Amino acid sequence: VKDERTKEEILNKRKNTIGSTCQIFYSDNPFMVSRASMQYLYDENGKRFLDCISNVQHVGHCHPTVVEAISKQLATSTCNVRFVSTQLADCAEQLLKTLPGLDTILFCNSGSEANDLALRLARDYTKHHDAIVIEHAYHGHVTTTMEMSPYKFDHGSSLSQPEWVHVAPCPDVYRGKHRLEDSELRNAEKLYEAGKQYSNDVQEILKNVEEKNRGVAAYFAEALQSCGGQVIPPKDYFKDVASHVRSHGGLIVIDEVQTGFGRIGSKYWAHQLYDDGFIPDIVTMGKPMGNGFPVSAVATRKEIADALGGSVGYFNTYGGNPVACAAVISVMKVVREENLLAHSQKMGEELEVALNELKQKHESIGDIRGVGLFWGIDLVKSRDSREPDQRLALDVILELRQKYGILLNADGPYTNILKIKPPLCFDKSNVLETVSALDQVLTHFNR
Numbered sequence: 426v427k428d429e430r431t432k433e434e435i436l437n438k439r440k441n442t443i444g445s446t447c448q449i450f451y452s453d454n455p456f457m458v459s460r461a462s463m464q465y466l467y468d469e470n471g472k473r474f475l476d477c478i479s480n481v482q483h484v485g486h487c488h489p490t491v492v493e494a495i496s497k498q499l500a501t502s503t504c505n506v507r508f509v510s511t512q513l514a515d516c517a518e519q520l521l522k523t524l525p526g527l528d529t530i531l532f533c534n535s536g537s538e539a540n541d542l543a544l545r546l547a548r549d550y551t552k553h554h555d556a557i558v559i560e561h562a563y564h565g566h567v568t569t570t571m572e573m574s575p576y577k578f579d580h581g582s583s584l585s586q587p588e589w590v591h592v593a594p595c596p597d598v599y600r601g602k603h604r605l606e607d608s609e610l611r612n613a614e615k616l617y618e619a620g621k622q623y624s625n626d627v628q629e630i631l632k633n634v635e636e637k638n639r640g641v642a643a644y645f646a647e648a649l650q651s652c653g654g655q656v657i658p659p660k661d662y663f664k665d666v667a668s669h670v671r672s673h674g675g676l677i678v679i680d681e682v683q684t685g686f687g688r689i690g691s692k693y694w695a696h697q698l699y700d701d702g703f704i705p706d707i708v709t710m711g712k713p714m715g716n717g718f719p720v721s722a723v724a725t726r727k728e729i730a731d732a733l734g735g736s737v738g739y740f741n742t743y744g745g746n747p748v749a750c751a752a753v754i755s756v757m758k759v760v761r762e763e764n765l766l767a768h769s770q771k772m773g774e775e776l777e778v779a780l781n782e783l784k785q786k787h788e789s790i791g792d793i794r795g796v797g798l799f800w801g802i803d804l805v806k807s808r809d810s811r812e813p814d815q816r817l818a819l820d821v822i823l824e825l826r827q828k829y830g831i832l833l834n835a836d837g838p839y840t841n842i843l844k845i846k847p848p849l850c851f852d853k854s855n856v857l858e859t860v861s862a863l864d865q866v867l868t869h870f871n872r
């Protein structure tokens with residue numbers, strides 16, 4: 426039966442029942458989804474929109490293989506992990522095949538939970554307490570992860586940076602502490618030098634922490650920073666950081682909640698981007714893993730997992746339930762069968778060419794950066810000053826939706842970075858459509 430209620434009625438109901446601080450896209454004119462399919466969303470009137478926002482629906486909204494796997498398992502059993510299920514064991518085994526050097530999985534339900542558990546593991550294993558995080562980082566909404574997220578505690582929440590959290594400069598060569606000139610942004614030698622400067626900053630923090638008689642349990646970072654501004658750290662940065670942190674007795678946690686499962690194209694995980702043998706001690710994952718079904722996990726080594734405090738153990742009512750695991754197994758199957766890594770890489774190459782052309786044409790584009798289907802377009806008021814242009818980013822987003830039927834979001838510490846991170850089925854015609862619309866919109870704004 427068709428639901429005849431209007432968007433206004435539903436919005437009113439939402440306003441009266443849901444906390445006012447729950448964020449919503451396009452707050453002036455929110456988008457109501459009537460249905461979703463692959464890389465498209467349909468509004469309340471059935472109008473189709475190209476979705477460049479939803480990295481969670483990784484292999485495509487309502488992908489039939491995933492829907493079937495979830496439905497089948499839902500009708501078979503939903504028992505928790507205290508019962509033995511084939512799904513749990515198979516899922517863990519398949520995940521570990523993509524993560525050489527790690528041998529143990531613990532399942533949770535959200536990225537926040539996974540990062541919270543990663544911190545607990547690191548603390549119990551190292552017997553240290555502190556964490557180093559990167560400027561602008563976001564690691565989740567639970568209290569501990571909020572306390573580890575400058576993206577949140579720097580923005581007027583009641584939380585402030587606790588004593589046990591230390592913030593390292595973001596290894597951003599465009600906007601960060603150690604910047605490169607425009608002409609140097611792709612220069613391997615200059616990138617290497619900047620990477621060294623950023624890893625030395627981490628070493629400095631480690632020394633300061635020790636001088637205060639404290640110890641770092643874990644250094645946390647996304648392999649490529651997403652909410653914090655679509656940042657790609659220079660090659661060798663993580664390897665150097667890892668050697669510093671480990672020499673002080675800490676562990677390396679890489680948050681792949683946004684970037685895993687082939688988003689970057691060439692590799693299954695973004696920390697494998699440089700193919701340099703860098704292996705974190707702990708990897709956390711979430712979002713794309715269940716294609717929209719809530720599931721997340723922590724991957725680590727057995728000795729770290731086994732160090733979890735005393736007799737308390739680890740039990741999570743829904744973490745690793747067979748329906749969630751069936752979802753993950755089916756996502757991995759689609760990634761394999763539809764060659765989505767190769768496809769994502771190819772689309773990344775197409776985007777690089779098209780966005781570079783766009784940058785030549787529009788002064789408002791200060792930088793473009795990305796790999797696979799993970800791109801950021803950094804909008805500036807002037808290329809010389811690199812001053813972020815939030816107003817333009819917000820105007821562009823509205824225009825793209827209204828005139829071109831394209832959904833795109835802006836993020837980063839100054840909300841000036843247009844983010845392209847669509848479901849991986851995004852194809853070449855979608856790339857061309859998006860870049861051409863961006864071209865027209867920037868021309869329309871004379872920028």
Ligand code: PMP
Pocket residue numbers: 534535536537538540563564565566647651652680682683711712
């Ligand atoms: N880590 C990163 C990098 C994220 O982007 C997010 C969510 N935006 C989280 C952790 C938290 O995940 P969740 O919302 O599933 O708790």
